[in-house]
Amino acid sequence: MALTRKDIQALVQDDRVHRDLYVSQELFALEQRHFFANTWQFVGHASQVPAAGDYFSVEIASQPLLMVRQADGGIRVLHNRCAHKGMPLSTDACGNTGKFWRCPYHAWTYKLDGTPLAFPMKKGYEGTRMPESEAGQGMGAVKDVEVYRDFVFCKFSEGGPDFRSFFGGVLAAIDNLVDRSPTGKLRVEGGILRNVIHCNWKMYLENINDTVHPQSAHESATQAANLLWQGKPADEPKPMAMEQILPFGAGYDFFDRMGGRVYPNGHSMLGVNFSIHSGYAQVPEYEAALQAAHGAERTAEILQRSPQNSVFFPSLAVKSSPQAIRVIRPLAADRTLVEAWSFRVDGAPDLLFERSMTYNRLVFSPMSVVAHDDVHLFESIQQGLQSDHNEWVSLHRDFDASELEGGTREVNGTNELLMRNQFRAWARYMTVDME
Amino acid sequence: MTPQEFIAYEARLLDEARYDDWLTLFAADGRYWVPLKGAAQAEGEPHNALADEDHLLLSLRVQRLKNPKAHSQHPRSRSQHVLQVSQQLKGDAYSCELHTPFLYIESRGSRQLLLAGSATHRLVRAGDAWRIRLKRVDLLDAGEPLPAIQLFP
Numbered sequence: 001m002a003l004t005r006k007d008i009q010a011l012v013q014d015d016r017v018h019r020d021l022y023v024s025q026e027l028f029a030l031e032q033r034h035f036f037a038n039t040w041q042f043v044g045h046a047s048q049v050p051a052a053g054d055y056f057s058v059e060i061a062s063q064p065l066l067m068v069r070q071a072d073g074g075i076r077v078l079h080n081r082c083a084h085k086g087m088p089l090s091t092d093a094c095g096n097t098g099k100f101w102r103c104p105y106h107a108w109t110y111k112l113d114g115t116p117l118a119f120p121m122k123k124g125y126e127g128t129r130m131p132e133s134e135a136g137q138g139m140g141a142v143k144d145v146e147v148y149r150d151f152v153f154c155k156f157s158e159g160g161p162d163f164r165s166f167f168g169g170v171l172a173a174i175d176n177l178v179d180r181s182p183t184g185k186l187r188v189e190g191g192i193l194r195n196v197i198h199c200n201w202k203m204y205l206e207n208i209n210d211t212v213h214p215q216s217a218h219e220s221a222t223q224a225a226n227l228l229w230q231g232k233p234a235d236e237p238k239p240m241a242m243e244q245i246l247p248f249g250a251g252y253d254f255f256d257r258m259g260g261r262v263y264p265n266g267h268s269m270l271g272v273n274f275s276i277h278s279g280y281a282q283v284p285e286y287e288a289a290l291q292a293a294h295g296a297e298r299t300a301e302i303l304q305r306s307p308q309n310s311v312f313f314p315s316l317a318v319k320s321s322p323q324a325i326r327v328i329r330p331l332a333a334d335r336t337l338v339e340a341w342s343f344r345v346d347g348a349p350d351l352l353f354e355r356s357m358t359y360n361r362l363v364f365s366p367m368s369v370v371a372h373d374d375v376h377l378f379e380s381i382q383q384g385l386q387s388d389h390n391e392w393v394s395l396h397r398d399f400d401a402s403e404l405e406g407g408t409r410e411v412n413g414t415n416e417l418l419m420r421n422q423f424r425a426w427a428r429y430m431t432v433d434m435e
Numbered sequence: 436m437t438p439q440e441f442i443a444y445e446a447r448l449l450d451e452a453r454y455d456d457w458l459t460l461f462a463a464d465g466r467y468w469v470p471l472k473g474a475a476q477a478e479g480e481p482h483n484a485l486a487d488e489d490h491l492l493l494s495l496r497v498q499r500l501k502n503p504k505a506h507s508q509h510p511r512s513r514s515q516h517v518l519q520v521s522q523q524l525k526g527d528a529y530s531c532e533l534h535t536p537f538l539y540i541e542s543r544g545s546r547q548l549l550l551a552g553s554a555t556h557r558l559v560r561a562g563d564a565w566r567i568r569l570k571r572v573d574l575l576d577a578g579e580p581l582p583a584i585q586l587f588p
């Protein structure tokens with residue numbers, strides 16, 4: 001029997017969620033049609049397609065897509081499917097298509113915006129129903145696309161919230177990242193680290209907001225780092241790797257005091273007061289460049305905010321320092337692609353770019369020493385949830401009935417509200433267009 | 436040991452999980468590097484790596500593997516290098532460079548991961564032994580989505 005709206009809503013209670021959210025393939029299939037279609041997904045960054053005809057292929061909720069720079073400078077997101085028989089217009093990860101698309105199978109062509117241009121043996125279609133059918137309409141573009149300070153998002157379904165009302169206050173995290181450039185420009189550089197993790201995507205996303213696990217989960221990495229660093233004089237400059245790994249060993253109190261904020265629709269910001277990134281060495285020449293662009297007061301404001309993570313529910317997590325994002329691409333109920341992207345900040349010294357790449361390599365690479373324990377835990381939990389002994393996952397910590405009113409709220413950094421908030425949004429957008 | 440014998444010995448130490456012994460094969464300024472673009476990545480190109488470790492980070496890795504709280508090592512990972520014959524690209528009595536294509540298998544519990552690639556070793560002479568100045572590992576699938584790689588291809 002098909003799951004109804006009521007069945008699904010019953011899986012998300014005020015203070016706990018049912019394991020089916022993580023393990024059910026049936027729910028995963030429904031997520032593709034309902035949840036992902038009704039929410040805004042991160043597609044890519046404008047710097048990946050600088051010139052007209054540049055494209056970047058991406059798959060979102062099983063949909064093969066192309067993010068394409070248009071002749072007029074705009075960006076479109078096209079369905080990567082030939083209108084004729086379904087051949088993708090490109091099977092490369094990225095490239096430049098020139099002035100138009102040309103299908104390798106029977107040479108139908110399309111303009112950069114996906115509208116039909118021409119096809120061979122035109123006569124054979126005269127008097128047929130092809131021109132009025134889907135085949136005659138071209139590749140098709142995703143209608144709802146928003147480019148926010150060069151970050152490209154899209155939404156598949158026609159209804160649902162517009163971009164601004166969906167993300168609301170959390171957009172400040174992208175602002176903070178972009179404002180770190182004296183010229184307001186970032187470029188994706190240095191390559192994308194790609195991980196396949198055998199766990200549900202929500203488990204990964206939930207962990208981005210989990211500050212209680214580092215002390216126990218990352219003990220092996222932080223103990224090893226401490227062992228190698230102990231006895232060094234306090235004023236000895238730390239190698240970048242140590243500067244980035246050691247703070248993972250901070251205690252419960254540190255993470256609790258860093259503070260968190262939830263926004264409507266599942267978004268959140270962790271580390272609103274300070275974070276494990278707050279202690280990175282200052283770079284005077286960079287600060288001077290920022291001050292020249294923004295003024296001293298604004299510069300101080302930009303630099304003193306370095307949240308641990310800002311979650312753009314459900315597909316993006318942003319670190320404004322060290323200029324890194326994670327993109328979450330669900331593949332199956334028990335398989336998730338997690339990408340770590342680095343940014344070069346225009347007008348800033350190389351050191352910042354190295355910081356971004358080093359952080360991603362140390363913490364989010366398939367060969368990362370920090371991530372091995374996380375990945376092991378996620379993949380094991382996926383197994384552990386098979387236990388019929390207890391079908392519920394606890395999210396009780398710091399529950400407060402008044403939080404059910406919703407809205408933007410500030411809480412302590414270890415509060416599981418940041419996760420409850422994600423699941424409430426999940427239940428809402430999963431069922432909003434269901435009977 | 437000839438440089439070729441040294442390469443085979445290095446792989447054996449890894450596959451026998453003798454990581455402390457393996458560390459001693461590196462020169463003090465030695466580097467273990469797995470570029471993200473694999474063989475297509477030029478040295479010095481500002482591009483990321485799956486791993487890029489100096490002596491300090493390699494020691495950190497080895498320390499961590501020994502720590503009983505290394506959760507991802509319950510159960511332990513095992514590795515097997517299947518090496519082709521190393522080709523010496525250049526060299527004299529004091530330094531040399533070798534190219535070694537390989538298959539690498541890492542298994543843990545019932546899950547197995549197979550990687551293909553080639554290693555470039557830059558060796559320097561230290562007294563009567565060879566030391567690794569650079570071990571560059573070019574994975575065939577370096578830029579593809581990968582599961583966790585916990586040991587040392």
Ligand code: FES
Pocket residue numbers: 082083084085086087103104105106107108
């Ligand atoms: S499938 Fe594209 S032209 Fe036939």
Ligand SMILES: [Fe+2]
Pocket residue numbers: 213214217218374
């Ligand atoms: Fe973690």
